[in-house]
Amino acid sequence: MASSVQNQGSISYLTQREAAEVDETLMGPLGFSVDQLMELAGLSVATSINEVYKPSEYNRVLAICGPGNNGGDGLVAARHLYHFGYKPFVCYPKRTQKPLYSGLVTQLESLSIPFLSVDELPMDLSKDFDILVDAMFGFSFHDIPSGWHVEEGDVGGDGIKPDMLVSLTAPKLCAKKFSGPHHFLGGRFVPPAIAEKYKLQLPQYPGISMCVRIGKPPQIDISSLRENYISPEFLEEQVEADPLDQFRKWFDDAMAANLKEPNAMALSTTGKDGKPSSRMVLLKGVDKDGFVWFTNYESQKARQLSENPHAALLFYWDGLNRQVRVEGSVEKVSDEESEQYFHSRPRGSQLGAIVSKQSTVIPGRHVLHQQYKELEEKYSKESLIPKPKYWGGYRLKPERFEFWQGQPSRLHDRLEYSPQETDGKRVWKIVRLAP
Numbered sequence: 001m002a003s004s005v006q007n008q009g010s011i012s013y014l015t016q017r018e019a020a021e022v023d024e025t026l027m028g029p030l031g032f033s034v035d036q037l038m039e040l041a042g043l044s045v046a047t048s049i050n051e052v053y054k055p056s057e058y059n060r061v062l063a064i065c066g067p068g069n070n071g072g073d074g075l076v077a078a079r080h081l082y083h084f085g086y087k088p089f090v091c092y093p094k095r096t097q098k099p100l101y102s103g104l105v106t107q108l109e110s111l112s113i114p115f116l117s118v119d120e121l122p123m124d125l126s127k128d129f130d131i132l133v134d135a136m137f138g139f140s141f142h143d144i145p146s147g148w149h150v151e152e153g154d155v156g157g158d159g160i161k162p163d164m165l166v167s168l169t170a171p172k173l174c175a176k177k178f179s180g181p182h183h184f185l186g187g188r189f190v191p192p193a194i195a196e197k198y199k200l201q202l203p204q205y206p207g208i209s210m211c212v213r214i215g216k217p218p219q220i221d222i223s224s225l226r227e228n229y230i231s232p233e234f235l236e237e238q239v240e241a242d243p244l245d246q247f248r249k250w251f252d253d254a255m256a257a258n259l260k261e262p263n264a265m266a267l268s269t270t271g272k273d274g275k276p277s278s279r280m281v282l283l284k285g286v287d288k289d290g291f292v293w294f295t296n297y298e299s300q301k302a303r304q305l306s307e308n309p310h311a312a313l314l315f316y317w318d319g320l321n322r323q324v325r326v327e328g329s330v331e332k333v334s335d336e337e338s339e340q341y342f343h344s345r346p347r348g349s350q351l352g353a354i355v356s357k358q359s360t361v362i363p364g365r366h367v368l369h370q371q372y373k374e375l376e377e378k379y380s381k382e383s384l385i386p387k388p389k390y391w392g393g394y395r396l397k398p399e400r401f402e403f404w405q406g407q408p409s410r411l412h413d414r415l416e417y418s419p420q421e422t423d424g425k426r427v428w429k430i431v432r433l434a435p
Helices: 016-027 034-052 069-083 099-110 173-177 192-197 243-256 300-307 335-342 347-355 365-378
Strands: 060-065 087-091 131-135 164-168 182-186 211-214 264-270 276-282 285-287 290-296 310-317 322-332 391-405 413-422 425-432
Touching: 016 034, 016 192, 034 069, 034 099, 034 131, 034 164, 034 182, 034 211, 060 069, 069 087, 069 099, 069 131, 243 285, 243 310, 243 322, 243 391, 264 290, 264 300, 276 290, 276 300, 290 300, 290 335, 335 391, 347 365
Parallel strands: 060 087, 060 131, 164 182
Antiparallel strands: 182 211, 264 276, 264 310, 285 290, 290 391, 310 322, 322 391, 391 413, 413 425
């Protein structure tokens, strides 16, 4: 999940008057325009929806938009949801001729997003739509979400009972009464001056996320977690004859998709006792001779490899619904190769490799910091930090590959490469495995 979880009790809530003053300040002395704030708000709503409701499962979205700024937020959200892979529909009964809103409508029409009149809406919205976005009223009205008082919440009990609430800028008082499973804060544009003026306690947005979850996520039955993969078919006639070429092709796709650490791989090893162990390591090289990574030669994995020089690698690229398994024999790389890579690493990583006696018991984290500080001082005047003898690389020489592509209804593609001799030459046999 891109967004972190923030304790609801530590978050500030605004009254209706304070919320109006914040907006006036943003669009006055701080120089924001309405369309800027609307774009950021709509993007925050769309990203919050995507955090919980993936388009592969919840594809049809109906955004009901009012005539004011909140309706504009809904129009912007519909545009972003379209680009996120959803199929949005818009009901916008009270249109305004203001250029800002006319422009938003034109943008949606250019994407062929359907606009539905109130009369065209089905009696039971749940049959035709997976997600309903209530963008009818903003905090300048007394009811947000629809039927709620902006400060007192659902007083009469007749308001809608949403599963998700997206608070923008800062939560309003009514959000304290929200009991649904998903409360997000969006609108990552509050400058320090406003936070200080209103003594706002707002969560830190993680990374580049446009939303952050408030409160604890709902308890979920683990057995109900599933993803219905939607991917292009992976066919035998499309693959490379050499599995290393196919791996490079998929690895390049993972890089192009901007996936986080596409070179991360699970390394599984087994010692002479037959007990397996796995851990994540980083691929640092791949060529005709195999897959290379670096580690401590006195670690658990190194001890197991010395007893049983065979291992399995697993790459998993979630954003592409792909994984690659590689199995083979393992050997150490040359001292020259280890030396060259060690000195290509950041200086801090070099010192860290010396400090860490990997897999040994230590009394606390303070020991690492103290030893690191001592090494920093020791090598402060040295341009070259010597590589420790107990640190270096391994190379797995592949003997089997499997390329997996997720497909709907668990009918996944699995293509296996295994070597065989043909006319005295080593070639790779490709077969399809049942999912």
